[in-house]
Amino acid sequence: MLVFGFLIAIIYVPIFLFWINDDFRKRFSEVNSFGRDQWIEVIIGLLYGMIIITGFSLNSVNSLLRVSIGVVIYLFGLGMTFWGYWNFLKNNGLIESGAYSYSRNPTYIFGFVAVLGVVIMTEALGLFIVLAIQIVLTHRVILNEEKALAKKYGKKYEQYKKKVKRYF
Helix, strand or coil: CHHHHHHHHHHHHHHHHHCCCHHHHHHHHHHCCCCCCHHHHHHHHHHHHHHHHHHHHCCCCCCHHHHHHHHHHHHHHHHHHHHHHHHHHHCCCCCCCHHHHCCCCHHHHHHHHHHHHHHHHHCCHHHHHHHHHHHHHHHHHHHHHHHHHHHHHCHHHHHHHHHCCCCC
16 A cells, blocks of 8 residues: 555655755764764665655555554654754754754654554554664664764753753
8 A cells, every 4th residue: 555655755755855955964964973884874774765665565454443543653753753853954053942852863763653653553563673673773873973962062962961861
């Protein structure tokens, strides 16, 4: 069913749209770990693709309760992900407000939550396994980004880390 592929693709559309913005690319490249862990970034990119492609092959569902729960989780994750992207795009420097006042990594975390909503709707164990692998690899990227942010913002970032959790 094509619907699930489109639902998953929507989660990642902002990444591609924002990538055309020079300021976004510059700010993103200042904290990403591409130079340090290039192979992890490549694998994560491939997993993004696998998740989207897998979504296009998922079958329809037959449990109204499961679909309802999955839709609520998906919409919450999608909304929070977009809010995080919006905060990143509209702010310069260390972002401590909006979605970033709840999680230091809202776009990663809530993007995963949205995909989890699709997993619940479809009972797609394979998609869940790919998502789990992506979460583990993304954790390493997050740790590297935090090192770059600590180096760039120093004490201000350390204070922010004390106020806001990495994930939730």
